[in-house]
Amino acid sequence: MVLSGHGGGSSRDSSCTFEYIFYFCPFRTSHFLVMIGAKVKELRKAKGLYQRQLAVALDTDTAFICKIENEEKRISTEYLLKLSKVLDVDHAVLLSYWLADKLTDAKLDEGTALRTVNELNGVLDKLYNK
Secondary structure (H helix, E strand, O other), rough: OOOOOOOOOOOOOOHHOOHHHHHHOOOOOHHHHHHHHHHHHHHHOOOOOOHHHHHOOOOOOOOOHHHOOOOOOOOOHHHHHHHHHHHHHHHHHHHHHHHHHHHHOOOOOOOHHHHHHHHHHHHHHHHHHH
């Protein structure tokens, strides 16, 4: 998995790349902090599911789904995999939002966040393209 860095080309939809998340989204505001919850809600609604239907599919309760969508509950990477399967979306899409959330938790400025993403690209490229 190679993540798109600032200015890099990608054949994927730009809405699921780190470049899009960090370059086009105003992560210096509180709006960025709700991105993963908003993305889960967007994907759930696109599938035509109610929160209770998603909860049943994930063997959890509606309150848990509500807390995820309202950013009151953090999601583990294992749970992201379950969500991606139920919502029929590439795991990398949700993982990108999860990682972006981690970087904002570190309170990085935009330049540092972009450099971090570019470094991550290099690390992943070395790991997977030996």
